[in-house]
Amino acid sequence: MIVDSAPAFDVREYLRKEMMPHFLCPGCGHGIALRALLWALHELKVDKDKLAVVSGIGCAGRLSAYIDASTFHVTHGRPLAYATGLALARPDLRVVVISGDGDCLAIGGNHLIHACRRNLKITCLMLNNEVYGMTGGQVSPTTSEMRVTTTTPLGNSEPHFDACALAAAAGAGFVGREGTRHVPKLAELMLAGLEHPGFSFIEVLSDCTEIFGRKNEMGSSSEMILRQKSELRPEAYRDTVDTPFRANELPTGVLAKNARPEYGAAYRKAAAAIKAAAAKKGRK
Amino acid sequence: MNGRRATHSTAAPGPVPAAPAAKAREPMNVLIVGVGGQGVIMVSKALAWLAQSKGFEVKQSEVHGMAKRGGTVFSHVRFGPQVWSPTIAMGEADILIALEWAEGMRWLPYLRPESGVFLCDTKRIVPPFACLNRHPGAPMRYSRETPAEIREHVGEGYAIAATEIAEALGNERAANVVLLGALSTALDFPIADWEAAVAQFVPKKTLTVNLEAFRSGRDWIEQARLMTPVAEAPVEAQQPLTNAPGKVRLEITEEWCKSCDICVKLCPERCLRLNADRIVELADAETCTGCRLCEWLCPDFAIRVHFDEVALEGSRS
Numbered sequence: 001m002i003v004d005s006a007p008a009f010d011v012r013e014y015l016r017k018e019m020m021p022h023f024l025c026p027g028c029g030h031g032i033a034l035r036a037l038l039w040a041l042h043e044l045k046v047d048k049d050k051l052a053v054v055s056g057i058g059c060a061g062r063l064s065a066y067i068d069a070s071t072f073h074v075t076h077g078r079p080l081a082y083a084t085g086l087a088l089a090r091p092d093l094r095v096v097v098i099s100g101d102g103d104c105l106a107i108g109g110n111h112l113i114h115a116c117r118r119n120l121k122i123t124c125l126m127l128n129n130e131v132y133g134m135t136g137g138q139v140s141p142t143t144s145e146m147r148v149t150t151t152t153p154l155g156n157s158e159p160h161f162d163a164c165a166l167a168a169a170a171g172a173g174f175v176g177r178e179g180t181r182h183v184p185k186l187a188e189l190m191l192a193g194l195e196h197p198g199f200s201f202i203e204v205l206s207d208c209t210e211i212f213g214r215k216n217e218m219g220s221s222s223e224m225i226l227r228q229k230s231e232l233r234p235e236a237y238r239d240t241v242d243t244p245f246r247a248n249e250l251p252t253g254v255l256a257k258n259a260r261p262e263y264g265a266a267y268r269k270a271a272a273a274i275k276a277a278a279a280k281k282g283r284k
Numbered sequence: 285m286n287g288r289r290a291t292h293s294t295a296a297p298g299p300v301p302a303a304p305a306a307k308a309r310e311p312m313n314v315l316i317v318g319v320g321g322q323g324v325i326m327v328s329k330a331l332a333w334l335a336q337s338k339g340f341e342v343k344q345s346e347v348h349g350m351a352k353r354g355g356t357v358f359s360h361v362r363f364g365p366q367v368w369s370p371t372i373a374m375g376e377a378d379i380l381i382a383l384e385w386a387e388g389m390r391w392l393p394y395l396r397p398e399s400g401v402f403l404c405d406t407k408r409i410v411p412p413f414a415c416l417n418r419h420p421g422a423p424m425r426y427s428r429e430t431p432a433e434i435r436e437h438v439g440e441g442y443a444i445a446a447t448e449i450a451e452a453l454g455n456e457r458a459a460n461v462v463l464l465g466a467l468s469t470a471l472d473f474p475i476a477d478w479e480a481a482v483a484q485f486v487p488k489k490t491l492t493v494n495l496e497a498f499r500s501g502r503d504w505i506e507q508a509r510l511m512t513p514v515a516e517a518p519v520e521a522q523q524p525l526t527n528a529p530g531k532v533r534l535e536i537t538e539e540w541c542k543s544c545d546i547c548v549k550l551c552p553e554r555c556l557r558l559n560a561d562r563i564v565e566l567a568d569a570e571t572c573t574g575c576r577l578c579e580w581l582c583p584d585f586a587i588r589v590h591f592d593e594v595a596l597e598g599s600r601s
């Protein structure tokens with residue numbers, strides 16, 4: 001269990017301390033998600049020089065800047081596109097993408113579905129706080145129905161996206177979801193995702209207290225964290241009736257997994273075969 | 285197989301009493317206890333089904349529904365030529381099977397003094413309310429009796445590491461069937477019928493491992509009967525149930541704290557507070573248990589929990 005390494009895991013060893021304190025608002029769940037990621041990487045004993053973190057635009061996108069590794073802060077919605085190139089060209093690197101709900105599903109939605117389809121070994125974290133926090137709180141593809149944002153002042157009437165269902169349908173090798181409330185569990189899920197040989201998609205339910213929470217009168221950061229407890233239903237309890245969980249919760253845990261061939265390896269194999277065939281022809 | 289270690293046997297000294305034969309008129313009373321999710325009900329159903337198939341009248345009553353909360357679960361099975369009451373009175377159980385150690389202790393008074401047969405898994409499931417004091421190293425309010433100590437109270441008693449045996453077979457969940465195998469040595473039904481009862485109540489996929497578990501439990505008791513009892517308790521029961529003790533120290537990076545209050549509000553011991561500058565501080569060092577929740581939930585990485593070895597303290601300061 002990952003908690004066994006808690007005494008040895010000092011998150012500060014993985015941070016660019018000169019960049020701290022980070023720019024996130026007080027109580028922003030993204031900080032907790034970042035800890036979980038670094039904990040999982042610590043557990044995997046990842047060499048910082050062999051770790052590449054690619055992130056897009058938004059509050060979540062800024063996280064890469066605080067990680068003491070090779071990091072890329074790229075254009076809006078495109079971290080998966082950059083990561084795909086990187087992972088194909090440098091299979092020796094461990095490539096992690098940090099993206100937000102807007103970055104990953106709206107601006108970069110197209111990249112996401114094709115990354116899932118290709119199943120290249122990349123670990124993609126989507127930090128879902130249901131809002132565009134950095135730009136002032138506009139509605140995002142995951143904003144729940146009736147939630148208030150700057151662009152939906154009377155409440156959002158669009159149905160929200162289930163990102164995990166989308167990723168699973170598009171063929172991602174590993175799909176999981178967890179909230180920031182239970183840090184060891186979140187870190188364990190990320191660890192499982194990082195260990196998966198193909199594309200892994202992990203949705204982290206994170207709280208934006210300053211913008212989303214404030215507009216929707218959801219209370220302080222600690223109250224928002226406690227709310228997760230009543231709204232998340234572990235996957236193991238999905239079919240149970242008599243549970244302490246309420247009716248409409250999002251399932252958490254590992255939600256989908258498959259063993260489709262990893263694209264990078266398949267691509268290199270095909271390329272080698274073509275090269276060998278060409279060389280043979282040349283010799284004749 | 286580690287489950288066969290002789291130290292687990294607490295068979296009564298002297299000649300081993302023969303398995304109690306189904307008494308002429310009085311019903312046979314079997315009490316099965318454990319905690320939610322262990323399979324108490326499955327054991328009692330298998331036994332009831334078997335007794336019924338042999339033409340006995342059977343009455344079974346149970347308390348369950350605590351499955352998801354680790355609560356206590358028990359089932360009374362009575363069978364004989366004629367059975368009136370569905371429950372077993374205190375001191376009248378001929379056989380007590382416990383799937384969890386403390387539950388076994390709890391129900392011991394139900395066992396017939398002198399002649400009762402006690403079959404208990406050494407598996408310990410500590411309920412949350414046994415951890416009133418959450419400091420590392422603090423004692424837990426969990427049953428302290430060792431198998432050696434309870435030997436005087438039972439006619440024939442076995443502390444069997446059924447969960448370990450089942451684990452070794454590859455399926456921890458088969459522990460209840462290990463105990464069913466142990467039970468089978470105390471009642472005279474043919475082994476083939478017992479196995480048919482197992483097959484009736486376990487999922488098809490797990491039949492092989494469950495039949496192995498059944499035989500392991502049966503063999504274990506038969507071997508234990510041949511051995512002389514040993515005085516010391518099983519290793520598991522002697523080990524303290526706590527983490528390594530140490531002195532908790534919180535390292536706070538004040539420049540990183542953003543006064544969000546998460547740690548203050550979510551610390552289970554409520555021992556943190558924001559100081560006059562609205563920076564976190566440890567208000568009550570005595571109550572902090574070092575649970576690390578504050579370290580994990582601080583979005584700004586401002587808290588780090590250390591456990592200092594108590595012995596080293598003097599030399600450091």
Ligand code: SF4
Binds near residue numbers: 023024030211
């Ligand atoms: S705006 Fe919201 S998501 Fe962005 S840093 Fe602030 S709290 Fe976090």
Ligand code: SF4
Binds near residue numbers: 551573
């Ligand atoms: S470690 Fe932190 S959360 Fe746990 S008791 Fe101590 S101060 Fe509270």
Ligand code: SF4
Binds near residue numbers: 548
């Ligand atoms: S959780 Fe962290 S940032 Fe928030 S008050 Fe506590 S120490 Fe400060």
